[in-house]
Amino acid sequence: MNTYIYRILLPNGKTRRGVLRLAVVQDESARLWLERHFDSVVLQLYRLPGLASEGGQLLSRVGLRTLSQEELSGFLRDLGVMTRAGVPLMEALSSIIEDNNSHSKRTASVARMLLAELDAGASVTQAFARFPDLFPETVRNLLLIGEETGTLDRMLLEAASHIERLTSLGRDLRRAMIYPAFVFATIFGAAAFWLYYVIPNLADLFVQMRLELPWVTRQLLQFSAWAEENIMTSVVGIIVFICLSWLVIRLSRRARNALYTLGHRLPVVRTILSSSGMAFITEYMALMIRSGINLVSCLEVMERSLGDEYYRSRIEKVSRRLERGEMLGRACRQVGGFPPMVVRMINLGEESGTLDTQLQHLADEYRARLRHLIETISEVVKPLVIIFAGAFFLILVVALLLPIYELVSQAMSGSVG
Numbered sequence: 001m002n003t004y005i006y007r008i009l010l011p012n013g014k015t016r017r018g019v020l021r022l023a024v025v026q027d028e029s030a031r032l033w034l035e036r037h038f039d040s041v042v043l044q045l046y047r048l049p050g051l052a053s054e055g056g057q058l059l060s061r062v063g064l065r066t067l068s069q070e071e072l073s074g075f076l077r078d079l080g081v082m083t084r085a086g087v088p089l090m091e092a093l094s095s096i097i098e099d100n101n102s103h104s105k106r107t108a109s110v111a112r113m114l115l116a117e118l119d120a121g122a123s124v125t126q127a128f129a130r131f132p133d134l135f136p137e138t139v140r141n142l143l144l145i146g147e148e149t150g151t152l153d154r155m156l157l158e159a160a161s162h163i164e165r166l167t168s169l170g171r172d173l174r175r176a177m178i179y180p181a182f183v184f185a186t187i188f189g190a191a192a193f194w195l196y197y198v199i200p201n202l203a204d205l206f207v208q209m210r211l212e213l214p215w216v217t218r219q220l221l222q223f224s225a226w227a228e229e230n231i232m233t234s235v236v237g238i239i240v241f242i243c244l245s246w247l248v249i250r251l252s253r254r255a256r257n258a259l260y261t262l263g264h265r266l267p268v269v270r271t272i273l274s275s276s277g278m279a280f281i282t283e284y285m286a287l288m289i290r291s292g293i294n295l296v297s298c299l300e301v302m303e304r305s306l307g308d309e310y311y312r313s314r315i316e317k318v319s320r321r322l323e324r325g326e327m328l329g330r331a332c333r334q335v336g337g338f339p340p341m342v343v344r345m346i347n348l349g350e351e352s353g354t355l356d357t358q359l360q361h362l363a364d365e366y367r368a369r370l371r372h373l374i375e376t377i378s379e380v381v382k383p384l385v386i387i388f389a390g391a392f393f394l395i396l397v398v399a400l401l402l403p404i405y406e407l408v409s410q411a412m413s414g415s416v417g
């Protein structure tokens with residue numbers, strides 16, 4: 001695949017510049033492609049050498065934004081429906097480009113780039129593989145299977161359904177977190193207002209009145225003074241800590257493994273990670289096995305797709321045992337970390353020859369468990385958040401009303417005397 005920088009003269013008299021990638025050997029072939037594709041005259045054509053060609057590929061993608069999960073699943077489903085009906089893939093992409101009412105500009109832009117890759121001689125797998133930021137490895141592997149087995153339409157629809165199921169779980173999780181996030185934001189906003197405006201003014205009043213303050217009030221005033229003096233240092237420190245932690249987790253697999261291992265030991269987090277991990281692993285394996293991929297290749301692909309390092313390390317160990325000739329269920333039991341139900345159903349599937357069916361049953365079960373767990377957590381979190389908010393404001397009210405009550409008592413005793 002060569003990268004060219006070109007300048008052409010269009011039929012309307014205007015010139016156009018751009019970057020072009022073509023699977024050609026001779027530059028003259030690229031010149032003929034430009035003349036045919038744009039009905040133009042080539043004024044300049046320069047092939048980038050070596051590493052500069054990869055830079056040209058990046059240059060051609062400047063300004064391209066990633067698709068949302070909903071846009072990606074809709075894009076794949078539209079392609080699957082049209083190709084299943086007998087529409088060639090390139091014509092299906094052209095239809096998406098032309099249909100401005102049903103598709104966003106980002107989707108049309110992606111379809112345009114894929115069409116250019118296919119028109120330049122790339123295979124379907126190669127065209128999608130050149131945009132790893134747009135298409136997850138799961139999708140790319142399914143399309144590779146579809147192209148090799150002649151079932152591209154089915155794999156497009158399978159990929160769309162897979163993305164839709166993941167999107168549904170993520171949407172449920174976000175919906176469950178909206179209420180506590182809103183409440184906590186309100187609490188922190190109210191706390192900031194009291195700490196930086198109300199409490200300092202009341203502190204000056206208490207000093208002027210020479211009141212003997214209760215312990216809880218003194219602690220609150222000290223915390224308010226400390227926060228007012230160290231706010232910038234605290235904020236910068238928190239931001240730096242978050243950024244450094246993110247970099248360490250991003251760059252160090254050992255750190256990610258330690259983080260996920262800790263998560264799999266915490267009570268509630270462990271259930272969420274286990275259910276989501278098992279749902280992804282079993283569904284992905286079911287898709288691969290139904291497509292005719294052997295187990296070793298399936299596990300190798302899954303190693304690159306998994307984000308949970310806890311399960312990734314175990315999948316690696318299971319894969320090595322399979323290479324030595326062991327059965328999948330036995331390997332999972334010996335490696336550990338997989339729920340007993342999963343191991344039993346895998347054993348049953350291997351014995352009866354229905355492994356893909358058993359894995360799909362497991363995927364459905366763990367998706368249902370995860371959805372139920374998210375709903376339960378949402379209902380449990382709401383009263384906990386209310387209790388936290390009530391306790392916080394109760395401390396504020398008690399700490400500030402006690403001195404005011406003392407002040408009123410002194411005033412009333414003075415007026416009586």
